[in-house]
Amino acid sequence: MRSVAPILEIRNISKTYPGVAAVENGSLEVYSHEFVSIIGPSGCGKSTLLEIIAGLLPKTSGEVFIKGHAVNHTHSSIGIIFQQESIFPWRTTIENIEFGLQMQGVPKEERRRKADKMIELVGLHGFEHRYPGELSGGMKQRVAIARALVMEPEILLMDEPFGALDEQTRIILGEELLRIQQEIGQTILFVTHNINEAVQLSDRVVVMTARPGRIKATIDIDFERPRTSEIIASEKFGRLVGQIWLLLREESLKGFKLARQ
Amino acid sequence: MNRITKPLLVQIGTVFGFMVIWEIIGESKLLFEGILPSIVEIVKAAWTQVATGFIFPHLLVTFYEASAGFVIASFLGVTVGILLGANPFLRNIFEPPILYFAATPKIILYPIFLMILGTKFESKMAMAAVSGFFPIVINTTIAAANINRIFIKVAKSVGASSLQTFTRVYLPSILLPIFTGMRLGIGVSLVGAILGELKVSNAGLGFIIVQAFNYFRIAEMYASILLTFLFAAIVNLVMTLVLARMRRFA
Numbered sequence: 001m002r003s004v005a006p007i008l009e010i011r012n013i014s015k016t017y018p019g020v021a022a023v024e025n026g027s028l029e030v031y032s033h034e035f036v037s038i039i040g041p042s043g044c045g046k047s048t049l050l051e052i053i054a055g056l057l058p059k060t061s062g063e064v065f066i067k068g069h070a071v072n073h074t075h076s077s078i079g080i081i082f083q084q085e086s087i088f089p090w091r092t093t094i095e096n097i098e099f100g101l102q103m104q105g106v107p108k109e110e111r112r113r114k115a116d117k118m119i120e121l122v123g124l125h126g127f128e129h130r131y132p133g134e135l136s137g138g139m140k141q142r143v144a145i146a147r148a149l150v151m152e153p154e155i156l157l158m159d160e161p162f163g164a165l166d167e168q169t170r171i172i173l174g175e176e177l178l179r180i181q182q183e184i185g186q187t188i189l190f191v192t193h194n195i196n197e198a199v200q201l202s203d204r205v206v207v208m209t210a211r212p213g214r215i216k217a218t219i220d221i222d223f224e225r226p227r228t229s230e231i232i233a234s235e236k237f238g239r240l241v242g243q244i245w246l247l248l249r250e251e252s253l254k255g256f257k258l259a260r261q
Numbered sequence: 262m263n264r265i266t267k268p269l270l271v272q273i274g275t276v277f278g279f280m281v282i283w284e285i286i287g288e289s290k291l292l293f294e295g296i297l298p299s300i301v302e303i304v305k306a307a308w309t310q311v312a313t314g315f316i317f318p319h320l321l322v323t324f325y326e327a328s329a330g331f332v333i334a335s336f337l338g339v340t341v342g343i344l345l346g347a348n349p350f351l352r353n354i355f356e357p358p359i360l361y362f363a364a365t366p367k368i369i370l371y372p373i374f375l376m377i378l379g380t381k382f383e384s385k386m387a388m389a390a391v392s393g394f395f396p397i398v399i400n401t402t403i404a405a406a407n408i409n410r411i412f413i414k415v416a417k418s419v420g421a422s423s424l425q426t427f428t429r430v431y432l433p434s435i436l437l438p439i440f441t442g443m444r445l446g447i448g449v450s451l452v453g454a455i456l457g458e459l460k461v462s463n464a465g466l467g468f469i470i471v472q473a474f475n476y477f478r479i480a481e482m483y484a485s486i487l488l489t490f491l492f493a494a495i496v497n498l499v500m501t502l503v504l505a506r507m508r509r510f511a
Contacts, residue, residue, distance in 0.1 A: 056414055080418045086411045090433040100419030103429070151419060 005068055006031050007187045008053070008155050013062035015048055021212035022048045026062070028206060028215065030155060030189050035181060037190045037198040040208030041248065041255030046191045049213065050159050053189070054080040066154055076104070079153035083160040087132050087143045094119065094128040096143050100151045118146035121180055138169045145177070149186065158190045162197065174200050175229045182226050195248070199240045200229060207247045210254035217247050298480040306484035316488055322465040323492075326382060326454040330389020331447050337390075338397025338446065339439055345398075346405020346435075356402060363395035368456050375461055385457040385465065392453030393446035400442025404435035440507050444500045451493055466492070 006029040013026040023045040030036050040046045051057040055074040087096045097115040122142040162170040198205045205219045223231050287297035310316040345352045374384040416426040458467025466489045473482035
């Protein structure tokens with residue numbers, strides 16, 4: 001066991017909809033600077049779990065702690081990024097990034113200064129005053145990342161943020177995300193259904209079961225940091241992907257049958 | 262010849278061709294005399310209406326009726342639309358009758374307006390208001406009902422208050438459909454006001470058209486129709502330009 005306290009701790013989280021158990025007894029700890037991925041078959045409740053942690057969905061039972069303090073609703077120390085396009089089409093890049101600070105009543109100059117830093121960090125220089133309609137899918141997700149990071153959250157929750165992108169853009173953005181994470185020491189909890197993505201990015205991969213979602217296993221990904229997407233070519237990468245797939249295969253088949261019912 | 266000039270030439274050619282056919286039929290006396298006066302005569306009459314200033318008080322009356330009605334239509338349409346969009350229960354009750362009534366000609370209400378509001382300004386304003394209300398309320402309702410839930414989640418996740426969420430996220434995200442509704446709305450508000458003037462009135466563009474018709478001053482009637490058409494086209498053009506500016510970010 002580690003001696004430091006976890007940034008995020010969830011204890012026995014369950015979520016039941018009438019007649020359906022979505023998540024069952026989810027327990028997980030995420031430590032400072034860690035990148036943890038949750039992977040599971042579709043419909044296993046991984047997004048539900050993330051929205052519960054973010055305080056966007058009420059839980060049936062269990063507890064969420066940030067640095068040892070219980071949290072029950074949305075909290076400024078928890079940032080979240082969604083798979084769907086979430087940046088506001090009526091705001092420019094920089095105005096999107098300033099959104100959260102503006103809602104918190106941060107003065108305009110400070111807002112602009114912090115947003116400018118984020119523009120540099122995520123590599124959107126030159127696109128500050130563009131509207132989302134003029135940006136590619138990958139750039140839009142960079143804006144979403146900057147908008148969440150500017151709030152300086154203790155932990156960043158990411159719900160399949162690159163799910164709507166093509167494979168090559170996804171890999172490159174993943175590499176970018178790791179660089180950003182390294183630069184600011186961000187703690188990240190990442191949800192995905194993509195095994196390659198989980199292995200490319202994570203320190204640990206948490207495998208969930210088919211519905212009701214339980215935690216089946218945790219795999220350590222012991223690639224050194226900083227790392228680039230070149231690790232994809234290594235034998236170890238293939239071995240880890242294979243290992244996770246063997247854990248997931250059974251669950252995916254179950255999930256498939258559940259979906260057909 | 263590029264993609265812009267070619268349609269423009271066809272447009273000009275069509276108008277010119279139409280005018281030629283008009284003149285030929287008019288001169289041939291195939292129709293009753295005076296039904297198609299010569300275009301020169303019509304333009305002369307139109308010029309007289311403008312030069313003597315005869316048209317302007319009437320144009321202003323129509324403009325005031327239509328715009329006052331349009332302001333009422335916009336306020337009610339947007340308010341009711343947001344209420345219906347946000348509340349599925351209210352929407353289930355009120356959306357079907359609104360859709361049915363939107364498809365009926367609003368002129369059937371005019372006798373009621375005349376009785377309650379009199380034959381002057383107010384009854385035409387009411388016609389304009391009730392006409393403009395429907396496209397605005399329908400567009401607003403649809404937009405408000407289909408608002409992107411993710412936007413609301415983003416606002417919640419950064420701790421925005423309900424008021425902030427409403428003014429900073431909810432309203433801007435339905436603004437464009439509201440403007441589209443208003444663009445349609447101002448057109449039918451104008452139609453409503455002029456329809457009212459054509460039936461019962463003592464001023465306005467519709468009034469002078471029907472007046473010229475009653476006295477069989479056909480060239481003057483066409484002149485007023487032409488000027489009314491130009492006025493409507495200008496209103497439409499202004500709304501299109503405003504909307505194009507809004508579209509920048511959509």
